[in-house]
Amino acid sequence: MNTVVQKFTADGITVVGGIPSMTSSPEEIADFAARADVLTVNLGTLDAERRRVILRAVEVVNAAGKPWILDPVHCDYSPSRLAFAQELIALGPTIVRGNAAEMALIGSTGPGLRIQTGEVDRIGSGGEGVRVANGHRWMAEVTGTGCLTGGVIAAFMAVEPDALVAAASALAVTGVAAELAAPLSRGPGSFGVAFLDALSAIGERELLTHARIHYDQD
Ligand SMILES: Nc1ncnc2c1ncn2[C@@H]1O[C@H](COP(=O)(O)OP(=O)(O)O)[C@@H](O)[C@H]1O
Ligand SMILES: Cc1ncsc1CCOP(=O)(O)O
Numbered sequence: 512m513n514t515v516v517q518k519f520t521a522d523g524i525t526v527v528g529g530i531p532s533m534t535s536s537p538e539e540i541a542d543f544a545a546r547a548d549v550l551t552v553n554l555g556t557l558d559a560e561r562r563r564v565i566l567r568a569v570e571v572v573n574a575a576g577k578p579w580i581l582d583p584v585h586c587d588y589s590p591s592r593l594a595f596a597q598e599l600i601a602l603g604p605t606i607v608r609g610n611a612a613e614m615a616l617i618g619s620t621g622p623g624l625r626i627q628t629g630e631v632d633r634i635g636s637g638g639e640g641v642r643v644a645n646g647h648r649w650m651a652e653v654t655g656t657g658c659l660t661g662g663v664i665a666a667f668m669a670v671e672p673d674a675l676v677a678a679a680s681a682l683a684v685t686g687v688a689a690e691l692a693a694p695l696s697r698g699p700g701s702f703g704v705a706f707l708d709a710l711s712a713i714g715e716r717e718l719l720t721h722a723r724i725h726y727d728q729d
């Protein structure tokens with residue numbers, strides 16, 4: 512996980528019932544990855560040590576056959592980061608999630624499920640896939656909503672083996688939480704707090720009435 516939005520992302524995972532750990536030390540990463548149900552690899556504040564730690568974590572979860580998600584944060588600003596993201600994609604992430612600018616450069620995600628978030632989230636590529644149309648524009652004005660969304664998808668992957676179902680559910684839950692939080696907020700600052708409150712309180716009734724999930728087929 513990057514160093515910028517660790518707390519916000521950890522809170523998002525916690526309120527949906529997960530147990531987050533932002534571990535990045537070489538001495539500990541193998542033990543934490545071995546214990547985890549799912550790994551999130553977030554490239555937001557990449558450095559030489561983080562690269563080594565990420566490769567070790569991926570090695571451990573791949574050997575155990577556990578799912579992992581890659582967030583290629585800001586790979587559109589650095590050829591070196593983009594190359595590392597491609598190196599990781601060759602190692603077989605279950606999901607790659609990024610914003611439109613990042614995913615435009617990432618291109619193919621191989622067998623990994625591709626997710627492009629934005630005003631409408633697009634899960635899958637080609638003719639078949641799912642669109643989730645929930646969310647609020649203030650999500651784009653709070654740093655870390657993409658990272659948090661990736662963390663919530665990871666939490667759902669820990670309990671739902673079908674990556675597409677896990678991702679569509681997680682994106683609907685975060686998007687509906689944002690829609691419920693916005694009318695209670697004065698702007699992006701209070702929205703960030705209200706969003707965590709809504710995410711912790713959201714239930715079946717809110718989802719059934721607000722979720723906008725569309726399934727596209729060729
Ligand atoms: N204009 C928007 N309207 C509704 N939801 C949005 C909007 N922009 C982003 N989101 C939501 O915010 C979250 C982060 O998406 P995005 O901004 O694409 O990622 P990142 O923060 O990595 O750039 C996603 O859950 C997405 O659905
Ligand atoms: C600003 C920033 N710089 C390095 S990581 C990061 C957070 C990015 O978060 P998000 O992509 O979810 O807005």
Ligand SMILES: [Mg+2]
Nearest residue numbers: 584610657658
């Ligand atoms: Mg991002």
